[in-house]
Amino acid sequence: MLETLKRYALCILNFCLIAAVALLVVDVLLGVASRYLWGAQIKWTEELATVTLIWVSFLGIAAAFEARDHLGIDLVTDRFTPGMQRKTALFIHIVTLLFVFIVFEIGGVKLVVQAIHHWNVLPALQVSDVIQYLPLPVSGLFILLFEVCSLRNDLVPQPETNAKEVRHD
Template identity: 35%
Template sequence: MKRLYRSLNKIIEAFLVLIFGLLVIDVVWQVVSRYIVGQSSSFTEEFARFALIWLTLLGATYINGMEEGHLSMDFLVSKLSPEKKRKRQRKIQWLMALFALVVMVIGGGNLVYTTSKLGQISPALNVPLGFVYSIVPVSGLIIIFFCLYHITITFSPKAHEH
């Protein structure tokens, strides 16, 4: 499980770098085409929007994969004893996994299904919107895996015995 966890983090990290690099190139091309060439490219705004969707969701997934990498207010949790803190962290991981299942996997899967069934295509890139939105349930599944990893490995009683 640890090997899959590390591999998945590396793959997501590389994909984030790729998306961010493409986004930078896209935005630079938009500026060049608009102000130097004098005619704006039709696909750059749409690509930037889709890249930001993927960058945001994969970035949240990546941060969730890192130990305690999610945004949280831990003032009260930091005052707890190590045992209570570990139990609280496990509860938080279960809640995040539940959220990812209900909202991202089920809700996102419904979004992908609906847009695919309706045959919605993006106007400039001519890409099926079901593909663009597919990152929502995929990110949800990865977040669930990361939560289960943290529950069983990071915040388990065995992890803090030595």
């Protein structure tokens, strides 16, 4: 069930990332084109680019966690014995889960709640600034799911698939 949830979450994450990057590209091109065509940039394009870049950055962090492409220092741990590598991996998973839960979820939710309470509006877009803080807890949920799946995969050895297909003729 966890793997199924992860698959659906990854599809949603990838769709959101593709849409956000496409929006960012179109928005920046529109801002540059308006500057050259009309002599002045459309005022909301810069603000939209900033918000979209925040979303792309945080969702990209989550995608990196799923692919296990985040920064890591393997130079030292590669020299450990397999048992010590497993213990180190467990420690890293626990620290990562705690960090993401505390910073992304607790901290991110507090930022969103404060933004809702103060209800500031972005001047050019005329939307709440909640949209700038929302990527933190959203990406945190993705990261927590992916990290729990990675932890489970590292703790529970997965059965190896047999590369040779058995034929019954």
